[in-house]
Amino acid sequence: MDTDKNGKPWAKYGALRPGDHVIVADGFDCMPAGAMLEVQGNSHEGLWISCSHGRHSLLGQLDDDDNSLLGIYVAEGSPQE
Ligand SMILES: [Zn+2]
Numbered sequence: 157m158d159t160d161k162n163g164k165p166w167a168k169y170g171a172l173r174p175g176d177h178v179i180v181a182d183g184f185d186c187m188p189a190g191a192m193l194e195v196q197g198n199s200h201e202g203l204w205i206s207c208s209h210g211r212h213s214l215l216g217q218l219d220d221d222d223n224s225l226l227g228i229y230v231a232e233g234s235p236q237e
Contacts, residue, residue, distance in 0.1 A: 158224040166224045169214060172203055177231035192231050
């Protein structure tokens with residue numbers, strides 16, 4: 157599924173870059189629903205966001221299509237740097 161149950165698209169791993177911002181859905185015990193977080197990382201380590209455990213790897217959120225990130229939305233108006 158590349159969208160949530162309401163049809164809102166998940167962020168796509170291949171389109172995210174460090175410095176982009178994402179918003180997390182509910183269902184995480186390490187991040188509050190609706191939190192806006194900056195994407196960090198690099199091509200070597202992969203991309204991650206900060207959570208209460210430290211680094212929350214976005215690779216761990218990949219759906220079967222290896223691109224959609226379950227529970228992760230692109231932040232509207234995310235500054236592109
Ligand atoms: Zn986490």
